[in-house]
Amino acid sequence: MAEIAVVAISVAKPGxxxxxxxxxxxxxxxxxxxxxxxxxxxxxxxxxxxxxVFVERWTSQEALAAHAQSAHIQAYRAAVVDWVEHAEIRVVSKIA
Incomplete structure (x- = not known):
């Protein structure tokens, strides 16, 4: 599978x-x-x-999926639940 890119945005709650x-x-x-x-x-x-904003590049969709299930990402998600106002993840592929 072709390389993919991710733009992940997290907006903190005030304070x-x-x-x-x-x-x-x-x-x-x-x-x-x-x-x-x-x-x-x-x-x-x-x-x-x-x-x-995270700017990410991954070798494959499978590598990104493994990242999403990693222990450090699971711990991060649990820790920040009360600090994040908005989060958005866009997975894209380069076309030019």
């Missing part, structure tokens, strides 16, 4: 920006060590500092 940032930073290292990850970069929106 929880730094808690969410720390939690997001905490999953970067373990994720970069996963099989199938090509890129896993965390960004913060300059105009809306409550918005965090």
């Amino acid at each position: 929880h920006e730094e808690q969410l940032r720390a939690a997001l930073e905490g999953i970067v290292g373990p994720t970069r060590a996963e099989e199938g990850v090509l890129q896993y970069d965390l960004h913060r929106d300059l105009q809306e500092p409550r918005r965090f």
